[in-house]
Each structure stands twice: as C-alpha cells, then as structure tokens.
Amino acid sequence: MADLLIKNALIIPMTEERKFFNGYVRARDGVIAEVAESSAREVAQSEQIIDAHGCVLMPGLVNAHTHLYQVLLRAVWEDLELMPWLKRIYGCARVLRPEHFYAGSLLGCAESIRSGVTTICEHNFLNPTPECAFETLRAMRESGLRSVFARTIMDTGEIVPECTKEKPETAFRRIENLLARHAGADKLSFMTGPNTPPINTTPGLLKEIRRFAADKSLGISAHVAESKSVVECVRREHGKNGVVEFLQQFGIPAANSIFAHSVHVSPDEIRMLQETGASVSHNPVSNMMLGDGVAPVVEMLRAGVNVALGTDGAASNHSQDLFDTMKAASLLQKVHHQDAGVIRPYDVLRMATLGGAKALGLEALCGTIEAGKRADLILVNLHTLHNQPINDLASQIVHCAKAGDVQTVIVNGELLMRDGALTRHDEKQLLADAGEANRDLMKRVAALAF
Numbered sequence: 001m002a003d004l005l006i007k008n009a010l011i012i013p014m015t016e017e018r019k020f021f022n023g024y025v026r027a028r029d030g031v032i033a034e035v036a037e038s039s040a041r042e043v044a045q046s047e048q049i050i051d052a053h054g055c056v057l058m059p060g061l062v063n064a065h066t067h068l069y070q071v072l073l074r075a076v077w078e079d080l081e082l083m084p085w086l087k088r089i090y091g092c093a094r095v096l097r098p099e100h101f102y103a104g105s106l107l108g109c110a111e112s113i114r115s116g117v118t119t120i121c122e123h124n125f126l127n128p129t130p131e132c133a134f135e136t137l138r139a140m141r142e143s144g145l146r147s148v149f150a151r152t153i154m155d156t157g158e159i160v161p162e163c164t165k166e167k168p169e170t171a172f173r174r175i176e177n178l179l180a181r182h183a184g185a186d187k188l189s190f191m192t193g194p195n196t197p198p199i200n201t202t203p204g205l206l207k208e209i210r211r212f213a214a215d216k217s218l219g220i221s222a223h224v225a226e227s228k229s230v231v232e233c234v235r236r237e238h239g240k241n242g243v244v245e246f247l248q249q250f251g252i253p254a255a256n257s258i259f260a261h262s263v264h265v266s267p268d269e270i271r272m273l274q275e276t277g278a279s280v281s282h283n284p285v286s287n288m289m290l291g292d293g294v295a296p297v298v299e300m301l302r303a304g305v306n307v308a309l310g311t312d313g314a315a316s317n318h319s320q321d322l323f324d325t326m327k328a329a330s331l332l333q334k335v336h337h338q339d340a341g342v343i344r345p346y347d348v349l350r351m352a353t354l355g356g357a358k359a360l361g362l363e364a365l366c367g368t369i370e371a372g373k374r375a376d377l378i379l380v381n382l383h384t385l386h387n388q389p390i391n392d393l394a395s396q397i398v399h400c401a402k403a404g405d406v407q408t409v410i411v412n413g414e415l416l417m418r419d420g421a422l423t424r425h426d427e428k429q430l431l432a433d434a435g436e437a438n439r440d441l442m443k444r445v446a447a448l449a450f
C-alpha cells in the first residue's frame with residue numbers, strides 16, 4: 001500500500017460544524033498520519049501524490065443498511081406496499097442461488113464505490129443455503145470496501161419460505177462457521193440479529209439471539225417498525241405498543257444495536273433508543289418507495305439518538321446511491337414538518353459519515369478525517385456546472401452534489417477509484433456477469449407462484 005499525500009484539497013473533516021479548510025492529508029500504511037491547513041512543504045519519495053484541486057476531501061460515506069444482491073431486483077414489484085412486497089422478496093429465496101448473491105453483491109459494491117461509499121453494512125437475511133452468505137462476503141471482500149456483515153435469523157412467519165427458517169442452534173453454528181472462516185480478516189466485522197421482529201422471529205429466538213450476540217460480542221442489526229402493519233402485529237400478538245418496546249424486554253436495544261427504518265416509533269420508544277444507546281439507520285428513499293411513512297428523524301436527533309443513513313436494498317430504492325439518500329433525507333423532513341429549517345445539511349452529512357460509523361461500532365476507525373483514523377476518504381469534484389458557485393458547502397454537498405461527482409475513493413489507504421476509474425474491477429465484465437445472473441434469476445422467479 002502506497003503512502004499518500006492528498007494536497008490542494010478543500011477539507012471537510014466532519015469533526016465540528018462549519019469547519020472547512022484548505023490543506024492536505026497524509027496517509028501512511030492505511031492510517032491518516034497528518035491533517036493540516038496550508039500546503040505540504042515536503043514530499044517523501046515513497047508518497048503517491050494526489051492533487052485534489054477543485055475537489056472536496058471528506059470522510060468516505062457509510063451505507064449503514066443494505067441488501068446488496070437486490071440490485072438484481074431493481075424495479076421488480078415496485079408498486080407494492082411492505083407486506084405483499086416482502087412476500088415476494090422472501091419467496092425469491094426458493095430460487096436464489098449463491099451465484100446470484102455473488103454477482104449482485106459485486107455490482108452493488110461497485111455502484112457503492114462510485115457513489116462515494118467506503119463502508120457498507122450488509123443486512124443479510126435470505127440464506128436458503130449457507131453458501132449464499134459466503135458468496136456475498138466473497139464479493140464484499142473483493143470490492144475492497146470496509147464491510148460489516150450482519151447475518152440475521154428468521155424462525156417463523158407465514159410469508160417466510162421454509163428453506164430460510166432456521167432453528168437457533170443451526171443458525172448460530174452457521175454464523176460461528178462464518179466467523180471462524182473470516183477470523184482476523186481485514187476491514188471486516190460481523191453482527192447478527194433478528195430480521196424483522198416480530199413478523200419473522202419468535203420471542204424464543206429473540207432471547208437466544210441476545211444471549212448469542214453477547215457471548216460473541218456481536219452487535220445487533222434488525223428491521224424495526226418499518227410499516228404500520230408491523231406495529232399492528234406487535235400490538236395484536238404481543239400486547240405491546242410498539243416494536244422497540246417489544247424488543248426492550250429481550251434487551252435487544254443496546255449501544256451496539258442498529259435498527260433500520262424505525263418509522264413508526266413513539267416518543268417513549270425514542271427515549272428508549274436514547275437511553276440504551278441504540279442507533280437508527282434512516283432509509284428515506286426505501287421508505288418513500290414502499291409508502292412506509294416518515295421516520296421521526298428530527299425528533300430522534302433532538303433526543304440525542306444516533307442516526308445513520310442507509311440506502312436499503314435496490315429492490316426498494318432502486319439504487320445504492322448515498323448522495324440521493326442524503327438529499328432525500330433532508331427534503332423529506334422539510335416537507336413532513338412543513339418547515340424548511342427543521343434539519344440542517346450538516347446533520348445530514350454527519351448521519352452519512354460519523355453517524356454511520358458510530359452505528360456500526362467503527363467510529364474509532366472512520367467517519368471523520370483525523371490523524372490516527374483509517375484513511376477512508378473521498379474526493380468529490382465540485383468544479384462542475386451543477387455545483388458552482390459555492391455559497392454553502394455543507395448544503396451543496398447534500399443538495400447539489402451527485403454520485404457522479406465522486407472522483408476518487410480511498411479505503412484503508414488503498415485507491416478503489418482513481419479519477420473516476422475503478423481500480424479493482426472491470427466494469428464491462430461486472431455488467432455482463434450481473435446481466436447474466438439477472439436473466440437467470442428472473443427466469444426462476446417467473447416460475448414462482450406468490
């Protein structure tokens with residue numbers, strides 16, 4: 001790995017609001033060694049120099065919740081609300097094969113890199129065979145992204161195919177196998193969790209997951225209160241007012257828990273999230289696409305809940321573009337509250353960087369530009385018609401910049417994209433492989449009855 005000197009950059013370190021400056025960043029052995037205002041005086045012979053003139057240098061974005069293989073299911077079943085849509089997504093498990101997970105996940109990772117993502121959390125929930133998780137992980141590792149693999153479990157539910165229901169001991173054995181096979185792997189960490197409680201997890205499984213996660217020091221990722229129908233289910237079948245309240249009795253909300261969506265949560269539940277230190281992954285594009293509702297993001301931020309941003313899978317987004325997601329997150333709160341000032345651009349940027357890192361237990365490694373953290377950095381070209389002139393940098397990153405403006409992406413000091421060219425992937429080959437996987441999957445899906 002080359003030592004890097006990124007010079008002539010407009011730096012947004014994300015360490016404090018309104019702190020932007022011109023300067024340079026040095027990285028050695030994948031770690032940020034120096035961040036400074038001014039121009040670099042000396043250049044070491046071993047250093048690879050990147051001239052960032054015209055670009056913003058900021059922490060790489062963190063996509064805190066997605067399902068990578070779903071790029072193969074873009075714009076399929078897009079007119080359905082959550083439950084009938086989920087029935088089809090789950091039903092796919094009957095025909096999904098490991099090669100679909102690999103080809104889809106690789107395309108999803110490459111798309112993520114192009115949109116400035118350096119850390120990605122895969123909420124893995126369909127495992128008709130153990131190889132499916134391994135193939136997703138293979139793609140994530142080949143991409144070079146910092147990766148969190150949240151291997152979740154389901155054990156019940158009318159719409160859940162038998163091939164994806166697991167007894168806790170079987171699931172835990174499979175997860176232990178994943179952990180053992182990736183012990184010491186660079187840039188990779190694991191989580192576990194119930195997929196969408198309580199519609200596909202029994203109380204018994206929730207108890208077991210809490211015990212297993214604590215035993216293995218794993219964080220918990222779960223879909224929480226995504227739609228009204230999930231809350232109605234928890235009221236009807238478990239006599240609780242909401243999903244967070246239901247999960248509280250099992251000790252599931254905790255400092256290393258990340259709850260995707262959290263759309264239908266009460267003020268009491270927001271307080272529970274704050275008190276337990278649980279994070280939320282806000283996925284506005286997916287929530288809008290499925291007609292779920294509007295997450296109380298402003299209320300959560302005001303209460304001190306850590307909020308991250310996620311795209312969710314491309315089957316309900318339909319992209320992996322976190323710039324789109326930032327803009328949607330901002331605009332959705334403004335229109336929902338009918339108040340243009342209700343959320344600040346810097347809050348949105350923070351959700352997409354440090355908020356995500358914190359939610360995934362990675363804030364010591366990434367999320368800001370500071371000496372000692374890993375060099376997970378992106379250069380965004382602002383010298384374009386739609387970005388100029390600059391009047392408010394944070395607002396313009398959120399509301400003007402586009403994924404296509406991302407010029408260079410660095411993870412752990414390694415260039416994954418340089419001047420718009422992916423370094424690890426042949427895009428033509430990626431497209432051909434994903435196209436083939438898509439044709440095969442669609443053929444198999446067409447034969448299914450839902």
Ligand SMILES: [Zn+2]
Binds near residue numbers: 065067123223313
């Ligand atoms: Zn999801």
